[in-house]
Amino acid sequence: MIFARGNADSATRQAKLHVGLATSSTLSLNDPNAALDVNVSVRIVDSAAPGEPITFLIHRTVFQVFEKGDGGVDMFARGAFGSIRGVDSENNRTERRISLGLFRVNETMRSDALDLREAGYEFLTIPGDGSAVTVTHRLDWDRIFKYEGKLSREDLKPGEKFRIGFNKKFIGTSWWCFGDLEGDLKGRRFYAWCEDDFRDDRPDDVFLREGNWVLSKDPTLLKWKCSAEDDDITFEVIE
Incomplete structure (x- = not known):
């Protein structure tokens, strides 16, 4: 399923959404259970229907979280966030790099259900009051170095800084509507068709x-x- 990243002008767009990224500020070398939390948020900053929530398909975007034990290739390994890159004191990139994987995955949904939710696709509702909804990806030590071929946790030093960012190709959706999954959309069925397609x-x-x-x-x-x-x-690596 291909998702779109709209470029509608102010006269035609239905909504403007702001996407933000935040992470844990530090990662402790001495803590075997330490993890880097990567928080992705989105809020409505302008809408043709003020006060109305927006629900959108998050399948294979930066908003889709793979929990530990889910299996499969997560969004980091699909290239949604790039690599973890080392930076110096002035935030310029260094040669330090931790690969999170980069795989091209061809897949089909194993369901004949017409309802996208019944078929296994995931959706997220953005509140209509301007507040953000946030999803959290959790990268523990095992996941951080799962696909890295040169560096390991033991190679990191206290005080080192790294950064991570979005791949904008993974921000967007192929299905959305006004409404709330836990409100007026509860019990509704989602059909893979655009209402403007006749x-x-x-x-x-x-x-x-x-x-x-x-x-x-x-x-x-x-x-x-x-x-x-x-x-x-x-974020910074600490003892």
Whole structure:
């Protein structure tokens, strides 16, 4: 499923979303259970429907969290955040680099369900009051060095600084609508069709009404603004 990163102008866009990135400020070498929390947040900064929440598909984007034990190739190994890069005291890149993996994965959903949620796709609701919703990726020591071929935890030194950032190609969605998963969308079924698409094979209104279906709005009418595209987030290794 391809997702879109909208570039609609102010006259046509339905909403403007701000995406933020934050991490743990430190990572302790002496703590075997230490982990780097990578927090990705999104909030509505402008909308054609003020006060309305927005729900969007997060499948294979920076918002999809793979919990430990889930298996599969997580979003870091798919290239959504790049590598962890060393920086000097002036925040310039050094030669230090920790690879988080980079794999091209061809996959298909093993479900014939028409409902995207029933088929296993994940969605996230952004509050309509302007506050942010945040997802947290947790990178423990094992995950940080899982695909790194040269460095290990023992090679790191207290005081070293590293940074991580977004790959903007993984910010966007292919399905969204106004509404709340725990509110007016609870119990609704999500159909993989855009409401502005009127081709001949569009599902008819009777089918949609009787099946309690929701169609997507045009993904290109969302504008995504990313605060960390050019200024990655830095953390420090401590004892």
